[in-house]
Structure formats: C-alpha cells, structure tokens
Amino acid sequence: MRVLIAPDKFAGTLTAVEAAEAMAEGWRRQAPADELDLAPMADGGPGFVDVLHAALGGEVLAVTVRGPHGEPVPATLLRVGDTAYVESAQACGLHLLDGDAEQATTAGVGELVAAAVDSGARRVVVGLGGSGTNDAGAGLLHALGATADGPLDVGAAGLTAVSAIDLAPARDRVAGVELVAASDVENPLAGLFGATKVFGPQKGVTEERIPVVDGWLEGFAAVAGRRTALEKGAGAAGGLGYGLLLLGATREPGLTLVAEAVDLGRRAREADLVLTGEGAFDFSSRAGKVPYGVASVAGEALRPCVALAGKVLVGSREMRALGVEAAYAMVDMVGEERSFGNPAGALADVAARVARSWSQ
Template structure:
C-alpha cells in the first residue's frame, strides 16, 4: 500500500516538515510494508519557504532583516532559478513577538521589504511572497519604505499602523521603479479587503492583540494611507491579507494568487495523489476555518479529484462528520483526544507518531 502524507504545520509545536516526519515514523512502525510519500504543505504562512525548499530544492540565502518591532531577526530567501520565494512571516510574524509585547499598532513590515530587496539583488525576475501569520497591521507601509517609498512626515511609514494617521503625503513611485520588470505574486487565501467591517483591522486585529477600542482609530489610520495613494485598490480581494500587506504589494504591481494552490502546483501534489491508495493530511486545529483555503481542504480536494480517501490527523478536531464530508474528508483523529493535551503539547512529535500508528491499524491494508 502507498500512502501520501501531506500535513500543514501544527502551530506552536511542529513545522509541516516535522509533522510529516512524525506521521511517517508512526505509520511505518505499525505498517512497515507500506510505502510512504512525504509532501509537507503550507498555505503561504509560516513554513512556506521550508515546504518549497523540501519539494523544489534550490538555494537558501540566510539573511538578517528588521523584525516587526525593529529588532534584528534571521530570515531565509529561497532561490530556484530566477524565482525567489519570500515568507513574510519570517520578518513580521506574530510568533516573533512575545505575547506581553504584542502591539500590532506599532509593528512594521519593513523587514518584508528588505527580503524583497535581497531577492531583487540576487537577480530574481519573479518573486512569490507568502502571506499569513503576520503580527502587523500597517497596510504594508513598512515594506513600501524599505523599497524606497517616501512620505511626510519622514519616517512615519516605519512606525506601524497607528502612525499612519499622521501621514500627509506619500510617494510610492520609487518602490514601483525598484521592482520594474519583475513579476510579483502575493500568495494568500485571505480575500478580505483592507478596510471596513471585513477589513484587516476588524477581522484579524483582535487575533494579534488589538484591543476593541483601538480598532476604529487603527482602521481610520489605514484608510488615511489608502486615501492618499489608491482608495479603490483597498477594496480588492486580498488587500487585507497579512495586516494589509496584500494592499501594499498590489500597489507595487503584485498579482494575488491562492496560497494553497501555489503550493499544490509547486510540489505536484495532484500527481502524487494519483499514485497512492490513501492521502493523510493534518494541522493543529481542524475547525470551521479549515474549509476556507487552508491546507486540509486543499489536500482533501486534490484527493477527491484523484478519487482517493483523505484522512486528517489534527491536534484537535472541532468539526462534525457532516462538515468533514463537505470538505471531502473521510475521517479525522484528534491528538488531544488520543494522548491528552499535556502530551500533545509537551511531546508533539512522539504523540503524533503514536496517533499515526493507531490510524494505520484502521486504514492500512497491509495489516
């Protein structure tokens, strides 16, 4: 029997690569005669570069960029031919900020611009930027500054979203000229606009630590930027991705592409699915959001198109059988239910391997 293992990260515990290794180890332990194929996945958020490097090879360039609160932080750039892959969360990710220090109002995307500049200087003609997992809400103003955009008052673009209320003028022409002749793709499955009730601040701000009373003025600050540059573009699908980073990328010519589909195409998941008998995927929390452009739903669709059963291994399973079937998932198994929350968090790889072995007893035809 041949099994495809294509999980997302288990947020806070395992990367997608580590999760795939753990599931494979557990499966082999129970069904050693089965052949397992590991294809770690990402939807454009954390793990984007690692997943692509595992599938495509290429050259990893180690860099030091400016983190969301101005600190130096390590990041990597993946170069495959004349294409560069950038993971925005490496420069502005929520996981870079300790919980007590989370202030999305002053966090900046400047480091994302530094990564893009590095890609340009490395000779890239096509740059794919994975969006997701950000701890920022500055409409990509910091990124624009790193690319050469100017504004009045000087320095305001690097000071986070709230500071944009002070903005009186902005010129993004230097940033556009810096990227002239380069194809930019913003990989994200978020289709929210920049502003309003469905915008970056209202929908994602609270998840990053924006307090309720700060939401209206922060949204107004982002609207001030949009009004000075291109208010119509702020209504575009995906402009609100990564705290508005999607909007800034569109300002400099980027096209939005679905994050999960970008990965599915890059790792040739559909081709792999046709050669196996069973597809396994997983993530930390299998819930209602999993149906909205996340890895689990994307993998399940590929499995369905190949007429292969899809099974989910998750930290927690928070959907019922009906919702699973709608997503194309035959069955789902919870790590917390199997080993308890303490073991799931304290020994995630071992626990996930144990769960995979248990699933193999049910699903492997070799036993």
C-alpha cells in the same frame, strides 16, 4: 498500499516537515510494508520557504532584516532559477511580536523583497500569513524606497501623519520583476471584512481599538490608492497584501501555488490514501487552510482523505463537507499532556493507531 502524507504545520509545536515525518514514523511502525510519500504543505504562512525548499531544492540565502519592532531578525529567501520565494512571517510574524501591534512594521518584508531583487530574481513570490502587523504594508513600501510626509515604518499608528505619498521610487526598485502575493485570504484592506476587523484581535488589537485602527488604514488608502484597497487579498497579513498590490503584484492562492510546486495532484492520483493534518481542525479550515486544500485535491483524484490534528472541532457532517472521510484528534487519543509535551511522539502514536484502521 501507497499513502501520501501532506500535513500543514501544527502551529507552535511542529513544522510541516516535522509533522510529516512524525506521521510517517508512526505509520511505518504499524504498516511497514506500505509505501509512504511525504509532501509537507504550507499556505503562504510560517513554513512556506522550508516546504518549497524540501520540494524544489534551490539555494537558500540567509539575510538579516528588521523585525516588527525594528530589531534585527534572521530570515531566508529561496532561489529556484529566476524565482525567489520569501516568507513574510520571518520578518513580521506573530511569534516576533513583542509589543503593540499598532506600532509593528512590515519594513523587514520590504528588505526581504529587496534582497531577492538584488540576488537577481526576476520573479519574487511573497508568502503571506502569520503576521503580527497591521500597517497596510506601509513599512514594506518604505523599505523599497517610497517616501511620504509622515512615517511609514513605525506601524499603523504612524499612518495618521501621512497625507501624501510617493510610490514611484518603490515601483522603480522592483521594475521588471514579477511580484506575486501568495495568500488564500481574500479580504479587502478595511471595513467590516477588512484586515483590522477580521484579523486584528489575534494580534492584540482590542475591540474598542478596532474602529480607530481601521480608520487609520482607511485614511492611508485614501492617500495611496482607494481602489486597490478593495481588491481581493488587500487585507492579507494586516494589509501587507495591499502594499504589494500597490507595486503591481498579482495574487495567487498560497495553497494552490505550493500544491502545484510539489505536484500534489499527480502524487494524490498515485496514492491509495491521503493523510493531512494541522494543529486545530475546525470549520475555518475551509478558508484556504491546508487540510481543505489537500482534501480537495484528493477528491479530484478520487482518493479518500483522512486528517490528523491536535484538536478536532467539527462533527462528521462538517468534516465531510470539507472533503475529509475521518479526523483524529491527538488530545482525545493520547491525552493533552502528551500531545503538548511530546507532539512528535504523540502524532506518531496517533498515526500508528490510524494505520490499524486504514492500511490494507
């Protein structure tokens, strides 16, 4: 039997690569004769560069950029031919947030893009997701050369002082380079479905502050380009999508981009069963999350898809609506203490148990 193993990261515990290896270890324990094909996945958020490097090879270049509060942080970019892949979370990720999200900047992402351009890349793909920022991409624009009559690199709070902006230097900096914003988020920059209202609370923006911060982004859009603020994906990564779109970037679904890079469709057709997974499997997984995307590919290949997760928060009906035949929760099968104390071992144990039911 041939099994394709294509999980996302288990946020806070396992990278996608580690999760795939743990699932494979457990499966082999129960069904050593099965042939396993590991295809760790990402949707543009944390793990984006690692997953693509594992699939595509290429050269990893180490750089140091500004973190969300201005501190130096290590980051990497992946060069594959003329294309460079960068991961915005390495420069402005939620895990780097150590203070007020209203004062967190995306300047480090702009420095990553600049490093990619300086490396000779003619196409730069920026993975969006897992950000701790909400500055409408102003920091990115500043790092690439944009100027304004107010600060662009001190977070959303600085946008109140911006009444004029010159984007020409930033556009010149990336002239001749194809920019791609890799994100499955389709939200506009501001408003009821915008970056602040939908994603601000997970970054620490309180309910009473949402209208204020959203107003800052609305004001900035009035200066930098209101029409672009309405485009799909402008609200991705706290408006980092907006900053990239202002520079002429196109948006591609991150999951689709990764799936094509790892040739997931062909690998699913060659498998008898597809395994996927993530930390929490719930109905929000439909919104561009890895398990739903993998299940969709499996469905097109007419292959069953099974999910392993830290927690499963959907019933069988919702599960099937997501294209998943069955889902298994680590906390239910091996207990919460083991799931968090030894996530790789716990996931391997669950995979071994699932193999008893699913391996031929």
